[in-house]
Amino acid sequence: MDTKPPSSPHVLIFPLPMQGHVNSMLKLTELLLTAGLHITFLISAKDHDRLFRYTTVHGHLNSYSGFRFHVIHGLYEGPVDTGDKLTILFDSLSKVTTPLLRNMLLDSPVACLIADGIMAFPLDAAKGTGVPVFFFRTVSACAFWAYFCIPDLVTSGDIPFQGTDMDKQIVNVKGMEGFLRQRDLPSFFRSDVNNVTLQQIANVTRRTQESHALILNTFDELEGPILSEIRKYCPNIYTIGPLHAHLKSTSSNNLFEEDKTCIGWLDQQSPKSVLYVSFGSITTLTREQLIEFWHGLVNSGKRFLWVIREDLLLNHGGDNKVPSEVKDVTRERGYIVGWVPQQEVLAHPAISAFLTHNGWNSTLESIVEGVPMVSWPFFADQQINSRFVEAVWKLGLDMKDTCDKTIIAKMIKEVMDVKIEDFTKSANRMAKLARECVSKGGSSYRNLDRLIKDIKEMSVRSTDIQVN
Known part of the structure; x- marks a missing residue:
């Protein structure tokens, strides 16, 4: 035998x-x-x-x-x-x-x-x-x-x-x-x-x-x-x-080069004071949309860490570079990078909220860290995810189908100031459930x-x- x-x-x-x-x-x-x-x-x-x-x-x-x-x-x-x-x-x-x-x-x-x-x-x-x-x-x-x-x-x-x-x-x-x-x-x-x-x-x-x-x-x-x-x-x-x-x-399993200088910048910020902004690996923006987001971020009055991939901006008349005014005017309160170690960023004590495309990995990473979200989905599952974030899980606000600087600033302030206690309570509860389920x-x-x-x-x- x-x-x-x-x-x-x-x-x-x-x-x-x-x-x-x-x-x-x-x-x-x-x-x-x-x-x-x-x-x-x-x-x-x-x-x-x-x-x-x-x-x-x-x-x-x-x-x-x-x-x-x-x-x-x-x-x-x-x-x-x-x-x-x-x-x-x-x-x-x-x-x-x-x-x-x-x-x-x-x-x-x-x-x-x-x-x-x-x-x-x-x-x-x-x-x-x-x-x-x-x-x-x-x-x-x-x-x-x-x-x-x-x-x-x-x-x-x-x-x-x-x-x-x-x-x-x-x-x-x-x-x-x-x-x-x-x-x-x-x-x-x-x-x-x-x-x-x-x-x-x-x-x-x-x-x-x-x-x-x-x-x-x-x-x-x-x-x-x-x-x-x-x-x-x-x-x-x-x-x-x-x-x-x-x-x-x-x-890290990222297919993009991470810029870890952002962690040093976050280390210098106050707890729960920074909005993390990333639209994932596929989303593209027009130049007009990029400018609306920039104005919305600046007008919100919040500090922000913004991921702008090299290919985030749609080709516009041969000019595919990030507008110089975006970089210049954000120096006071913002930090722009090409890609970040996202799990480490979301776990950082300086992060207060996440302006996200609601890709499923990003959504789960935000949930595990108890970070409320402002959702701006691009395509596929992201539209449904963003609805569940707001209407079912009560973890943030859904901003789909609009790209207006006034609405962007308003929703950021809503999540980070006006309803921060409610969203934080829901986010902490779901984070606890997420940690318990893998224990x-x-x-x-x-x-x-x-x-x-x-x-x-x-x-x-x-x-x-x-x-x-």
Whole structure:
């Protein structure tokens, strides 16, 4: 009888090659490595190069003997700031990666594939291989559920939108009746039902039912009612977030170079006196919008730390540089950088509030640190997240669909002065729940443990099948 102990389970992890997706799936990778699993992480050549240049991820993860990057060449590597460009990226991924995935699943023992659930083709690549596919969705549960309901919204006539009243309520997304408005759905909901992005999102989200399980970077105490609706269609769900709160490591997964001088500047500021401003890795602004934000920030009278990426400003007549007046006039109360170590910034005692695009990673990081938000969503899940921030979780104000200096200044003062006690109380309560859920015995702690055990059992079954 062969008494040789089984080898560690081997897992393939495959994110969409975008900052927020790579970031959260690298965090999942570290958690699985810590549990003794072996991981192959599929990554685009561009993202691999950025991680090598701007982070310590390579050295950090390579300290685990069971980890390796598998670099994918030949993918579209241009900007992904519109639905059309996102379609180009998906087409590129499907063409290049489907045969690659299938060969990897067939040629070596793999316990499971954890694929970014925004891509459907990994399901097709895995067909007939016997390898279970877990879908990991990097968006909120509330956004996932709205996407899942797209066919129902078309049937009910909610899509396409009728009339121009964007405050008209949407009543056919169960669990969101009473507060979801037309303006709270992503921009691709606002066009024709044959919109390519709308159809792609609807189809891939419904195909989640074909996967073995759904992994979500959220926690039951935050999105419980919505998770109950999702479980009616996808019963096997692992809610394991906030992922970054599980980790003791402060290793950065950013695809941009961090300017850590901002921490020294924050050290010189009074406690709870600074507004942190960042619109994430994809959002773009027109020159006019940038100026409105600048006036709003200055007129608020608050000190601010503002992230202005090199590519934040849309190309305007060949001039893509930040206006000099923005830098010059903000010297007294503001500090402008290209990118920051965001978790460290949000945890800094000088930070009072966060003017954010409400990307899901940013929203969770703000929640964990108990920082109230002023929301200015750009696209995709961000519109729904911002509505939940204001109407459901009471963690800040939603400023979507407007970019006016007067409103910007008013909302900043509302969050940082007028309603600071209410928002801080709600934020501290939710931060406490977030920390408890990843502590031993908490809901996300238990779900992560269940995920690890289930993967290990899959590996044992796979070994038995090969032996027999």
